Amino acid sequence: MSAGARFVHLDVMDGHFVPNITIGPAVVGALAPQVHEAGGVVDVHLMIEDPDAHLEQFVEAGADALSVHVEACPHLHRTLGEIRALGASPGVAINPGTAASVLTEAVKFADYVLVMTVNPGFGGQLFIPEVLDKITQAREMLPEGKALEVDGGIGSGNIQEILGAGANWFVAGSAVFGADDPGSELQHLRELVA
Numbered sequence: 001m002s003a004g005a006r007f008v009h010l011d012v013m014d015g016h017f018v019p020n021i022t023i024g025p026a027v028v029g030a031l032a033p034q035v036h037e038a039g040g041v042v043d044v045h046l047m048i049e050d051p052d053a054h055l056e057q058f059v060e061a062g063a064d065a066l067s068v069h070v071e072a073c074p075h076l077h078r079t080l081g082e083i084r085a086l087g088a089s090p091g092v093a094i095n096p097g098t099a100a101s102v103l104t105e106a107v108k109f110a111d112y113v114l115v116m117t118v119n120p121g122f123g124g125q126l127f128i129p130e131v132l133d134k135i136t137q138a139r140e141m142l143p144e145g146k147a148l149e150v151d152g153g154i155g156s157g158n159i160q161e162i163l164g165a166g167a168n169w170f171v172a173g174s175a176v177f178g179a180d181d182p183g184s185e186l187q188h189l190r191e192l193v194a
Helices: 025-037 055-061 076-085 100-106 129-141 159-165 182-193
Strands: 007-013 041-047 065-069 089-094 112-116 147-151 169-171
Touching: 007 025, 025 041, 025 055, 041 089, 055 065, 055 076, 065 076, 065 112, 076 089, 076 100, 089 100, 100 112, 100 129, 112 129, 129 147, 129 159, 159 169, 159 182
Parallel strands: 007 041, 041 065, 065 089, 089 112, 112 147, 147 169
Antiparallel strands: none
């Protein structure tokens, strides 16, 4: 946060929707006060099979923004409405193999779209370049003022190209935390998209 981050992106995985298992509401609840005290936003990405059963827990734990996968939500309009009713900003996420066209209606009900540029489930994967076209397509269908978040394989070598495709929120995990000086690397990435 002291290096300039304003969003802390937390990946929640259940071992079903994706193979990996990660954090839950307790960890979000432990981190949220620190992020909020530093003036940041807690951005929670639910990569889980039944997100509807857990929305309230994550918002109560401190999630300011909560994204769900179109692939996991049979009643996406209702899910996004529930996130908003709970007081968080609703986002809709899509996997690399999902067409951008599924967002046509969803963008009306979400505050932001999250395009995965790796197959969700594990950090450190390489960016899938074919997803660049999908980022552009998503930007074209987003109403003015709605954010386009991109997650997966983002670093100094491709962040400007991703910006050019239309993204304005960037999730960089391995690029930042794998650097010798994470704060300096974050500042460098911020300069590249400034």
